[in-house]
Amino acid sequence: MKTIVTTAYRPNGKTDELAAKAAADLLLPFVSRRKRSIGKIHLEEGADVLVAAKERLEFYPQGKTEPFFFHPNSSAFRTKRPIVQDPLIEVSGLAPGDTFIDCTLGMASDAIVASMHTGAAGRVIGCESHAVLAYVVAEGLKEYSAMPHLTESMRRIEVIPGKAVDILRNMPGKSADVVYMDPMFTETIQEATNFSPLRPAADAGQLDWTWVEEAKRVAKKSVVLKAHFRSEDFERFGFSRRVRPNTKFHYGVIDCTIE
Ligand SMILES: C[S@@+](CC[C@H](N)C(=O)[O-])C[C@H]1O[C@@H](n2cnc3c(N)ncnc32)[C@H](O)[C@@H]1O
Structure with missing residues (x-):
């Protein structure tokens, strides 16, 4: 486009x-x-x-008169609660000082939460295949200053434009602790974020074996998938599903410490 x-x-x-x-x-x-x-x-x-x-x-994007712009979205309130209780942090086993690869950066809310937890000694890399979205979010992460408690965590995130599988392929084995993927849901859910204007333009590609295998090669601790609770990708790709009662999405985890 x-x-x-x-x-x-x-x-x-x-x-x-x-x-x-x-x-x-x-x-x-x-x-x-x-x-x-x-x-x-x-x-x-x-x-x-x-x-x-x-x-x-x-x-x-064409046909949209509401803009997409960078905003911390859910990370604003998720980082105000004890971060170790955040479901993504809990299921991934992410620890301070770790390296976290977010394969599907989107608005970077999950990456900001991860970055707050990994801290100054850690590293967060966000891959985003939509080049303009990657740029808008990368600039927002550098410039946004309305929420001072998030500033340092946002500034630390490294954005790499491109398909996650290609970026993972160029990384050495076991070079990250956690690799995370949150592809677009195939079922639309009510969302309270300003991601909606971008929905038609975002990369709607779904998980495949090459992506999962590359993620497993790169991750030392875990590969984490977030998907709609009806998604069969958890079972299809060998993730152990962490059911979250009364939520529209679940996490799935591949434990890389036991392979
Ligand atoms: C559901 S959103 C992710 C939301 C994100 N977790 C957050 O906290 O804002 C999915 C994003 O990943 C991007 N994406 C989808 N498949 C991708 C891939 N294979 N590589 C890189 N980015 C991808 C989409 O363009 C979209 O921006």
């Missing part, structure tokens, strides 16, 4: 600069806004639109 970069409706020096940088970083064309609505730009340019707004980057 083609994407163009433009500025806010009323551009200024800052939005011009931000747009020029995004266009150069992503090797995308810059198109002057000329006071056009997003809908009009979608039609005239036949492209998704990345807007350099005053405080942030906003992404409008």
